[in-house]
Amino acid sequence: MSAPEAWCKAEYALLHGEDGEGRLDAMEAWKARHVDPEWAEFSLSVCAEGCPWAEVQNALMESAPLGTHRVVVVPQADNLLAKAKEIPASIKQILQSPLSDTRLLLVSRTSLQAGPGRILGSKPFSEWVQQGRVFKVGALEEKEATAYLETQARAMGLQFESGLPQRLAARMGGNPGILRRTLEVLDLLAEDRRITASLVDQATFRLGEQGAFVWSQAWQRGQLSQALNCLRMALEDDPESAPLMLLGQARREVDRLCRLAEARAAGLRNSQELLEALGLSARQAFLLDGYQRTLDRIRPEGAVRLLNLVVQTDMDLKGTALGPHGPLLGLTLALSRAWG
Numbered sequence: 001m002s003a004p005e006a007w008c009k010a011e012y013a014l015l016h017g018e019d020g021e022g023r024l025d026a027m028e029a030w031k032a033r034h035v036d037p038e039w040a041e042f043s044l045s046v047c048a049e050g051c052p053w054a055e056v057q058n059a060l061m062e063s064a065p066l067g068t069h070r071v072v073v074v075p076q077a078d079n080l081l082a083k084a085k086e087i088p089a090s091i092k093q094i095l096q097s098p099l100s101d102t103r104l105l106l107v108s109r110t111s112l113q114a115g116p117g118r119i120l121g122s123k124p125f126s127e128w129v130q131q132g133r134v135f136k137v138g139a140l141e142e143k144e145a146t147a148y149l150e151t152q153a154r155a156m157g158l159q160f161e162s163g164l165p166q167r168l169a170a171r172m173g174g175n176p177g178i179l180r181r182t183l184e185v186l187d188l189l190a191e192d193r194r195i196t197a198s199l200v201d202q203a204t205f206r207l208g209e210q211g212a213f214v215w216s217q218a219w220q221r222g223q224l225s226q227a228l229n230c231l232r233m234a235l236e237d238d239p240e241s242a243p244l245m246l247l248g249q250a251r252r253e254v255d256r257l258c259r260l261a262e263a264r265a266a267g268l269r270n271s272q273e274l275l276e277a278l279g280l281s282a283r284q285a286f287l288l289d290g291y292q293r294t295l296d297r298i299r300p301e302g303a304v305r306l307l308n309l310v311v312q313t314d315m316d317l318k319g320t321a322l323g324p325h326g327p328l329l330g331l332t333l334a335l336s337r338a339w340g
Helices: 005-009 020-034 037-043 053-061 089-096 125-130 142-155 164-172 176-189 197-209 212-220 224-237 242-265 271-278 286-320 325-339
Strands: 012-016 044-046 070-074 102-108 134-136
Touching: 005 020, 012 020, 012 125, 020 070, 020 102, 020 176, 037 044, 053 070, 053 089, 053 102, 125 134, 142 164, 142 176, 164 176, 164 197, 164 212, 176 197, 176 242, 212 224, 212 242, 212 325, 224 242, 224 325, 242 271, 242 286, 242 325, 271 286, 286 325
Parallel strands: 012 102, 012 134, 044 070, 070 102
Antiparallel strands: none
């Protein structure tokens, strides 16, 4: 997923999402547009993880060599973008009216949400979205994942049989990195450049039938022992990619619960309105009852706790945990209790 031209040109920009490879590629594309390599040592500032807004502001106000721009990159700005109401007034002023000859890139390792009180639903970031200054590289919605697979397959000279992009997206989740690697496997298997149902099953048997898809189906039915078995097998088969694939599947389901809670709080009750709020099509209407039953049981505060657990698991997998087993085990237990 290449970064849009309009986003790369933006002097102040926001990058977010769980796709680590996509974030790195997009960040490098933006830097290539705004950083003069001959003067990078003197004009580019990269802020540390967990830095406060004051550090970002000070970096922007440092002088750059004559004829160059002061460029500031915050590669791990999750803490700065956690709550819109906590952004200092002085920073909001800078974000709305950038300092002359400065460039700023804020990067969040998690997907940010729009809506009341959320970062993308608050100024100035809501205006950035409209201006094309926000780029998401995180987990794709099912429709987006299907379109992504079709586009990438055409670029690789592959042709799907009817209905297979939807099946593959449902089975593998919406992580672009995982979808890319799956297509690379299919590229090797498809000698005649046609992707058939048997090839999809062959390429994704353990990942799909015994991995993230069946793992999520198990805990949604409250079948804890089966969910734990699927978790073990997925981690044994693919210890590098499986953790993020499993996490992406869980994030999608929990995110839909939170969207449903927000839609209800906004007074939406009509089934069609709720489906649109959850990003579901009419053919997926049968899923709505399950989400509603789960939300009735755990209530909105329970959905928020699950979302916080997903975020914490993501942070653990990306640096603070000794291995993926502990964080994903705790997440599996919590999800099974919530849905079961």
